[in-house]
Amino acid sequence: MLALALGAVLLGATACGGNAGASDKGQGAGQGQDGKNGASASASPTSQAALTVSPRNGATGVDTTGALKVAVAQGKLTKVAVTGPGGEPVDGAISADGASWTPAGVLHTDTHYSVTATATDSAGRSTSQQTSFTTIKPSSVNYGNFNIEPGATYGVGMEVSIRFSKPVANQAEVHKGITVTASDGVDVEGHWFGNQRIDFRPENYWAPGTKVTLHLRLNGVKTAPGTYGQQSKDVSFTIGRSQTSVADNNAKTLKIYRNGALYKQFPASLGDPEHTTYNGKMVIEEKDPVVDMDSHTVGLGNAYRIKDVPHGMRLSDSGTFAHGNYWRPESVFGHENTSHGCVGLHDVKGGGDPNTPAAWFYSHSLIGDVVQVVNSPDKVVDPSNGINGWNMSWSAWKNN
Numbered sequence: 001m002l003a004l005a006l007g008a009v010l011l012g013a014t015a016c017g018g019n020a021g022a023s024d025k026g027q028g029a030g031q032g033q034d035g036k037n038g039a040s041a042s043a044s045p046t047s048q049a050a051l052t053v054s055p056r057n058g059a060t061g062v063d064t065t066g067a068l069k070v071a072v073a074q075g076k077l078t079k080v081a082v083t084g085p086g087g088e089p090v091d092g093a094i095s096a097d098g099a100s101w102t103p104a105g106v107l108h109t110d111t112h113y114s115v116t117a118t119a120t121d122s123a124g125r126s127t128s129q130q131t132s133f134t135t136i137k138p139s140s141v142n143y144g145n146f147n148i149e150p151g152a153t154y155g156v157g158m159e160v161s162i163r164f165s166k167p168v169a170n171q172a173e174v175h176k177g178i179t180v181t182a183s184d185g186v187d188v189e190g191h192w193f194g195n196q197r198i199d200f201r202p203e204n205y206w207a208p209g210t211k212v213t214l215h216l217r218l219n220g221v222k223t224a225p226g227t228y229g230q231q232s233k234d235v236s237f238t239i240g241r242s243q244t245s246v247a248d249n250n251a252k253t254l255k256i257y258r259n260g261a262l263y264k265q266f267p268a269s270l271g272d273p274e275h276t277t278y279n280g281k282m283v284i285e286e287k288d289p290v291v292d293m294d295s296h297t298v299g300l301g302n303a304y305r306i307k308d309v310p311h312g313m314r315l316s317d318s319g320t321f322a323h324g325n326y327w328r329p330e331s332v333f334g335h336e337n338t339s340h341g342c343v344g345l346h347d348v349k350g351g352g353d354p355n356t357p358a359a360w361f362y363s364h365s366l367i368g369d370v371v372q373v374v375n376s377p378d379k380v381v382d383p384s385n386g387i388n389g390w391n392m393s394w395s396a397w398k399n400n
Contacts, residue, residue, distance in 0.1 A: 203394045
């Protein structure tokens with residue numbers, strides 16, 4: 001399954017086959033012109049405080065960053081209130097010297113805002129202004145498609161992955177607009193893979209039972225010149241029991257661990273000598289009871305086309321799966337590596353027998369569980385190939 005709530009991940013190639021997809025649309029608001037003093041001034045005739053509100057009263061097409069400013073000369077600000085539709089307040093702060101006020105973040109696009117500002121002079125005499133303006137309605141928007149569903153339960157290796165519909169030039173600003181928090185307070189950091197994808201994870205696997213929340217504050221964030229984010233929402237999920245597995249290329253076994261202790265073991269068949277399986281920690285990112293596996297999708301020509309592979313669980317975007325295999329005799333598993341790079345377990349055609357190793361592993365696995373391959377002659381899977389950032393050191397992950 002792929003998660004969405006305004007988002008989803010589109011994965012292409014299937015090695016031992018299969019495709020996935022969906023997309024997320026956020027909601028919008030923010031940008032434009034600087035203006036000058038606001039209108040509706042109601043100053044005391046004797047107050048020397050001179051208020052300036054930008055943009056000017058009635059301005060339209062206002063930029064979401066840098067345009068909103070309140071300042072005073074010959075006095076100090078005592079109160080500034082900026083509100084959006086329905087009276088929602090805009091966070092901001094008066095400077096220590098009382099001379100100015102600026103918003104704490106970006107404004108939303110295509111949104112009407114009202115400003116009320118009050119200042120006093122050295123004699124305590126006050127002056128006020130009330131203004132309003134409307135931010136830009138962007139012609140180009142950028143959505144972040146994410147891989148989690150609200151209220152879902154995932155394994156301890158789950159990474160939050162956000163893939164943008166358009167390239168992100170202002171990565172630092174976009175990164176500021178996305179945070180992931182955990183109920184146990186563990187530090188969660190993001191890492192960019194190219195200019196359209198950012199993933200988040202903690203240093204170590206999540207603790208079972210942790211509630212994790214993705215906070216998107218991208219509405220009004222300029223992702224590139226002329227292009228704006230639109231999403232402002234929170235998405236929460238829960239981490240389930242601790243299950244990790246180890247597929248040993250030499251022993252030809254799959255060992256399943258619960259809370260670090262061996263829980264179950266099955267004979268397995270990994271990649272043959274010409275089509276070896278990646279080493280490394282791979283996270284289950286998709287589960288499908290039946291997968292159509294076509295060797296053309298992974299550049300292997302006419303090597304195979306199996307339309308009804310049972311109990312498929314994707315481990316990489318390039319097509320590595322853990323899956324059931326009914327076309328090899330049961331005696332192969334545990335004795336011979338025969339796959340094209342996948343982790344194969346004994347199964348029956350149609351996948352209808354719940355007692356086969358493949359059926360058991362499928363029914364007892366969550367998206368977000370980790371399957372680690374060891375002792376393969378192949379390289380370690382690239383951290384960006386799937387949600388496999390656990391193959392990158394914490395220092396390298398944060399250095400981005």
